[in-house]
Amino acid sequence: MKSLNPAFCLFMMIITALCMNAQTKKSAPPAPTATTTTPQKVDDLQGSPKVITATKGVEQYWNTERALVKALDSKDKAAIDKLLSDDFKVWMPNQTGSAVGREDWLASGRENPRPVRVSQMAVQFYEEVVVVKFLGEGKTPAAGKGTPQQYFVVDLWEKGEPGWQLTNRYMSAVTVPAPKQPTGKE
Amino acid sequence: MKLPLKNGKFASVLLFVVLAVNFMAAQAIKHGGNSAQGDPVPDDITHTHKGNPNQTLPAVPGPIGQSVVTGNGINYHNGPVMKGNPVNIYLIWYGNWSGTGSNTAATVSTVEHFVSTLGNTPYEKINTTYGDTTGNVSGNLTLAGATFVNSSSNLSDASLQTTVSNAISSGALPRDSNGVYMVLSSSNINETSGFCTQYCGFHTHATLGGVDIKYAFVGNPDRCPSGCEAQTTGPNSPATGVGGADGMINIITHESEEAITDPDLNAWFDASGEEDADKCNFNFGTTSVCGSTSVCSAAGKSAGAHFNQTFGGNDYLMQQEWKNSGGGGCVQHL
Numbered sequence: 001m002k003s004l005n006p007a008f009c010l011f012m013m014i015i016t017a018l019c020m021n022a023q024t025k026k027s028a029p030p031a032p033t034a035t036t037t038t039p040q041k042v043d044d045l046q047g048s049p050k051v052i053t054a055t056k057g058v059e060q061y062w063n064t065e066r067a068l069v070k071a072l073d074s075k076d077k078a079a080i081d082k083l084l085s086d087d088f089k090v091w092m093p094n095q096t097g098s099a100v101g102r103e104d105w106l107a108s109g110r111e112n113p114r115p116v117r118v119s120q121m122a123v124q125f126y127e128e129v130v131v132v133k134f135l136g137e138g139k140t141p142a143a144g145k146g147t148p149q150q151y152f153v154v155d156l157w158e159k160g161e162p163g164w165q166l167t168n169r170y171m172s173a174v175t176v177p178a179p180k181q182p183t184g185k186e
Numbered sequence: 187m188k189l190p191l192k193n194g195k196f197a198s199v200l201l202f203v204v205l206a207v208n209f210m211a212a213q214a215i216k217h218g219g220n221s222a223q224g225d226p227v228p229d230d231i232t233h234t235h236k237g238n239p240n241q242t243l244p245a246v247p248g249p250i251g252q253s254v255v256t257g258n259g260i261n262y263h264n265g266p267v268m269k270g271n272p273v274n275i276y277l278i279w280y281g282n283w284s285g286t287g288s289n290t291a292a293t294v295s296t297v298e299h300f301v302s303t304l305g306n307t308p309y310e311k312i313n314t315t316y317g318d319t320t321g322n323v324s325g326n327l328t329l330a331g332a333t334f335v336n337s338s339s340n341l342s343d344a345s346l347q348t349t350v351s352n353a354i355s356s357g358a359l360p361r362d363s364n365g366v367y368m369v370l371s372s373s374n375i376n377e378t379s380g381f382c383t384q385y386c387g388f389h390t391h392a393t394l395g396g397v398d399i400k401y402a403f404v405g406n407p408d409r410c411p412s413g414c415e416a417q418t419t420g421p422n423s424p425a426t427g428v429g430g431a432d433g434m435i436n437i438i439t440h441e442s443e444e445a446i447t448d449p450d451l452n453a454w455f456d457a458s459g460e461e462d463a464d465k466c467n468f469n470f471g472t473t474s475v476c477g478s479t480s481v482c483s484a485a486g487k488s489a490g491a492h493f494n495q496t497f498g499g500n501d502y503l504m505q506q507e508w509k510n511s512g513g514g515g516c517v518q519h520l
Contacts, residue, residue: 012201042342044342044343047379048343048344048346048347048390049390051388051389051390051444051451052384052385052387052388053385053386053387053388053437053463053467054384054386054467055385055386055410057383057412057413058384058385059468117459119384121384122380122383122384123413124383125412
């Protein structure tokens with residue numbers, strides 16, 4: 001009997017062994033990657049990335065500020081009159097330091113900043129005034145065709161006849177980079 | 187017997203072809219059947235990170251051996267969940283817990299009893315609907331240790347992390363990657379990054395001593411009841427208007443649920459960045475009023491305090507949690 005080529009037999013045995021190994025060994029799905037956090041030292045001026053449980057006040061005024069933006073964007077007079085006081089003013093950096101009155105602001109067509117991250121909103125209650133600060137997003141018409149712009153906004157809400165109304169808004173255009181990890185509502 | 191040489195060669199070649207095809211098929215099985223190597227979650231454009239959080243889609247079961255179910259109003263972002271059975275909860279009592287009002291041993295006892303009995307309850311089982319590619323959350327947790335840090339200094343984000351780090355490095359608590367460390371501050375203590383004006387609590391993580399440590403802050407909400415308490419007299423209040431323990435329990439629930447399902451801030455949250463408890467923040471669902479037949483404290487009964495959970499011999503008012511099944515929604519139990 002003529003024997004088969006020994007090298008060929010060895011090759012076949014290797015192939016067979018590889019096939020058996022591949023079929024019987026079940027690979028576990030790749031484990032999710034744990035994230036290491038750097039830097040370890042918390043920057044006192046930035047705070048640590050975190051996910052917050054918003055206060056009841058933040059939940060309330062998150063909804064109120066968004067309702068205000070909706071009313072302004074849709075030019076809903078009834079809703080605007082309910083939320084904006086008659087003597088509403090906007091204070092923002094300009095050449096003369098003057099406030100912009102209610103009618104002038106509504107007629108200006110300026111985009112009203114929309115709060116976009118609840119982690120950037122804080123609400124402080126005082127007897128007659130509620131102070132709400134947030135990082136808003138709007139579009140600046142000057143840059144043309146709706147270039148996104150962030151605004152740091154501080155709103156004063158005071159008790160009026162129809163209820164709590166916005167009396168004064170302080171706002172400045174800013175650039176705040178987003179944190180690398182989610183910090184709450186985005 | 188002499189084998190015909192040609193037939194033998196043909197048989198060998200045929201055997202080789204069969205084995206080679208088998209070998210190549212086995213390589214595909216080894217990679218999980220997904221052509222995107224290293225991608226444990228099947229790509230699906232209807233479940234993108236920018237998806238509509240209000241959209242209810244049919245649940246998409248993961249491949250065999252994987253536990254990620256999506257399409258229930260909350261999205262998975264490939265990070266780990268805590269799958270310990272149980273997950274260990276460590277409490278760091280910061281401030282002055284031998285004081286007055288709700289800053290007392292009674293509050294410590296109530297909260298520690300709560301944490302000790304929360305594991306495996308129908309409420310905690312809601313968390314079992316969350317998982318990562320290697321398994322699901324167990325729904326079990328336990329109070330594994332507690333320590334006190336007597337201080338009159340306010341906390342900041344930096345000193346909070348230092349407090350946790352010191353509790354571990356001093357040996358008061360173990361260094362445990364399967365742990366959630368909760369710093370509970372008395373009502374005379376502020377957390378200057380925004381307690382009471384921005385938040386009632388928060389959770390985060392950091393690498394401490396080479397280990398990924400998950401930790402949270404929960405302040406005594408008697409510091410700002412209108413901001414962080416559902417009611418000023420709770421079902422476990424020792425006296426009228428002393429609602430700190432019950433208020434803390436609600437926030438502890440919120441932070442522990444999220445620390446378990448999104449420990450590294452890269453696992454479960456929706457398109458708005460809301461985690462499972464955020465989606466039901468201060469949402470309690472149907473509640474009962476402390477009455478003659480309930481196990482509430484005398485003060486809770488006299489004040490008509492509300493509750494919606496009963497276990498371990500106590501009534502509690504705890505926010506609902508988002509379930510990751512059946513289309514999603516805020517629920518009180520699975």
